Amino acid sequence: MTTQDRYTLNARNMSVFYGSFKAINSVNLDIERNKITALIGPSGCGKSTVLRSFNRMNDLVPSARVEGEVIFHNQNLYAPHVDAVEVRRRIGMVFQKPNPFPKSIYDNIAFGPRISGWKGSKTEMDDLVEHSLRNAALWDDVKDKLKASGLALSGGQQQRLCIARALAVEPEVILMDEPCSALDPISTLKIEELMMELKQRYTIVIVTHNMQQAARASDYTAFFLMNAERAGEIVEYGPTGDLFTNPKDKRTEDYITGRFG
Amino acid sequence: MDAPEEKPTSGLPHGAAMQRNIVRRRRKGTVLRSIFLGSTLIGLVALAVLLFTIINDSFGLVALDYKVDPATLSDRPLEELSRDELVVILQDNISSNAFRTLERTTPMAQRSEGDVLGLVLERVVKQSVAGTWSLTDSLLNRSAIEAQVAAESPAATLKFRSWLSGGFLTTPMSSNALIAGVRTALFGSLWMIGITILFAFPIGTGAAIYLEEYARDNRFNRIIQTNINNLAGVPSIIYGMLGLAVFVRLLEPVTSGRVFGVEGSNGRTILSASLTMMLLILPIIIINAQEAIRAVPLSLRQASYGLGATKWQTIRHHVLPGAMPGILTGTILAVSRAIGETAPLIVVGASTFIVSDPDGPFSKFTALPIQIYNWTSRAQGEFGNIAAAAIMVLLVMLLTLNSIAVLIRNRLSRRAS
Known part of the structure; x- marks a missing residue:
């Protein structure tokens, strides 16, 4: 297997700046295809910043600047001719707080395809909506009320709606920024089961505060910490089982055993 | 409650001292509460006196x-x-x-x-x-x-x-107070306001979108922003002078309708007045629209961008619908200010005595506030009475507009949630 087949995303010496402040220091990270990679670490260590650099959501912060490379299909996402709009369509994102649009459930799903130049018929759109909702394990909950507002759903259902919405534009990678931090344990479990399903077809990168979640649900784990200049760095990266049972770095061991953080 | 034992070592009051302290703090709140109530009452009394005077003169x-x-x-x-x-x-x-x-x-x-x-x-x-x-x-x-x-x-x-x-x-205007009416002035005001909205709403919203969504945070744009904020406070008569110089005189061929083939009028038309009013309320509309746009949650924009929407698609599908109740409310409130403005109309040259209804943007006109101003300055007592009646017409018009603003806001924000 070539490197390109095995990995979906490769960060090469990626540093992120907010103005003159360096928030992320030279991250190297290879995200394996059809696996779940978890980014863990204490608050403020830059996990979310790294995640948002993978689909150029950081472009929305006027002062943000990325150095180094993020390789996706042999292509640096930060090369001058790359369009962030295309990047975000191919690398989808699910946010910390469920943020459905104040529209119907149907329109929430249909929005992405429509703005991306959807040419299909109404029936095909109906099929796409059903397909996306089924893939997000939400179809049975909402099939009778597709015209109801997305905001009328419970928190866990809203988050699955957001996942379904992301799936509808057929991305290859799904970035999840603490997707369960606003949810109760049962909804959290459902999302985790869903992630297991989704990794058959998608590559998933998830930021989480919850170490049990990382240990339960992910295949690979990257542990982040702030260095002396308050810039986030990767301390250790490896298969989740190894990192949690046999950490190579003392700081990783301290963190996962709950000695700080 | 029994007072616990005094603890003289602590800086905090205990026992009876603590209770006295609480009473003192509560008393301060009670005093301030009556002052605030007093302020509200002063406002209510002023409003009641205003209404009483008008009604007293109308009948x-x-x-x-x-x-x-x-x-x-x-x-x-x-x-x-x-x-x-x-x-x-x-x-x-x-x-x-x-x-x-x-x-x-x-x-x-x-x-x-x-x-x-x-x-x-x-x-x-x-x-x-x-x-x-x-x-x-x-x-x-x-x-x-x-x-x-x-x-x-x-x-x-x-x-x-x-x-x-x-x-x-x-009935139209007349020199006899017994048979004079506000028909001409009412139509003049409606025409003027209609055209004002037609220009001010798209321009104001467009400017707000640019300033909030596209403009970079640099010195030039900060100067523009500061100036818009200051323009909202410029006295209306100054806008009147501007309207006189620019719309009535400089752009006379346009505002008199000559370039559109309308003959026989000068620049003192409804169009000139509407454009002047537009300048007057644009800063208010822009500031309100900017606030409404800023209030659209970041999470909504992120969701849209995250799906591969372009900036304009995000604005068109999420920012504008979310901000529309606020933008409309701001516009209608600004327009109700324009309806009551008198000074710029006097300068721009509204006619005080005119009996024919306005028939388009290029006709001479009068407006309700002008009519009221004209009538209150007459010596005969009966003109004071019809001025009061005209004020009631103006007030009803303002209240109607404000109620429409509330209705629109409620309906749109219900749809948004």
């Missing part, structure tokens, strides 16, 4: 004096007669020379019924107002007023009159 007794009693002209009230019957009365009671002169100015067949009625009242009945009294006087001192009228003008009849009536809304 009341009026002593009418005639040269010829209308009852001798016809067995029905003059207001109920048709135009032809009125023409006959006119013909019978004025000299044929005078009638021919009138016919030559405008043929009777082309005059409106109200116009002929005015002529009858003016030339035949020679109705005049011997005196008017406010609503409170009319109710409380009726006998004294009757005695006064009997002594001063024995021929006059005393009638209770509501100056605000259906006829007041539908």
Whole structure:
């Protein structure tokens, strides 16, 4: 297997700046295809910043600047001719707080395809909506009320709606920024089961505060910490089982055993 | 509660001292509460006095004096007669020379019924107002007023009159307060406001979108922003001067309609007034729209961008729908300010005496505030009464607009959630 087949995303010496402040220091990270990679670490260590650099959501912060490379299909996402709009369509994102649009459930799903130049018929759109909702394990909950507002759903259902919405534009990678931090344990479990399903077809990168979640649900784990200049760095990266049972770095061991953080 | 033991070592009060302290802190809140209540009451009293004055002047007794009693002209009230019957009365009671002169100015067949009625009242009945009294006087001192009228003008009849009536809304301006109405002014105000909204809403919203969504945070844009904020506080008469210089004089070919083939008017048109009002309310609309746009949650924009939406798609599908209740509310509130503005209209040159309805953006016009201003500056008491009635019309118009603003906001924000 070539490197390109095995990995979906490769960060090469990626540093992120907010103005003159360096928030992320030279991250190297290879995200394996059809696996779940978890980014863990204490608050403020830059996990979310790294995640948002993978689909150029950081472009929305006027002062943000990325150095180094993020390789996706042999292509640096930060090369001058790359369009962030295309990047975000191919690398989808699910946010910390469920943020459905104040529209119907149907329109929430249909929005992405429509703005991306959807040419299909109404029936095909109906099929796409059903397909996306089924893939997000939400179809049975909402099939009778597709015209109801997305905001009328419970928190866990809203988050699955957001996942379904992301799936509808057929991305290859799904970035999840603490997707369960606003949810109760049962909804959290459902999302985790869903992630297991989704990794058959998608590559998933998830930021989480919850170490049990990382240990339960992910295949690979990257542990982040702030260095002396308050810039986030990767301390250790490896298969989740190894990192949690046999950490190579003392700081990783301290963190996962709950000695700080 | 039993006071726990005193602990003199602590800086915090304990026991009885603590209770005294709490009472003292509570008392401060009570005092301030009464002050705040007082402020509210002052506002309420001011509003009540305003309404009372207007209503007091809008209704009341009026002593009418005639040269010829209308009852001798016809067995029905003059207001109920048709135009032809009125023409006959006119013909019978004025000299044929005078009638021919009138016919030559405008043929009777082309005059409106109200116009002929005015002529009858003016030339035949020679109705005049011997005196008017406010609503409170009319109710409380009726006998004294009757005695006064009997002594001063024995021929006059005393009638209770509501100056605000259906006829007041539908008759045009007249030099006789008894038959003058606000029709012309009402149409003038509506035309002016309509055209103002047509220009101000898209321009204001567009500017707000640019400033909030596209403009970079640099010195140039900060200067623009500061200036817009300051422009919102510029006195309206200064906008009037600007309108006079730019729209009435400089752009006269456009505002008089000459370039569109409309002849016979100068730059003092509805269009000039509307554009001046647009300048006046643009800063308010822009600031309100900016605030509404800023209030659209970041999470919504992120969700849209995260799906691969472009900036414009995000604005079009999420930012604008979310901000629309706020933008509309701001616009309508700004427009209600424009409806009440008088100073810029005086400078731009609204006509004070005009009897024909405006028929388009290029016609001369008058507006409600101008009419009110004109009437309040007249010496005769009855003009004070119709000014009060016109103020009520203006207030009702403002209240209607504000209610529409509330309705729109409620409906749109219900749809958004």
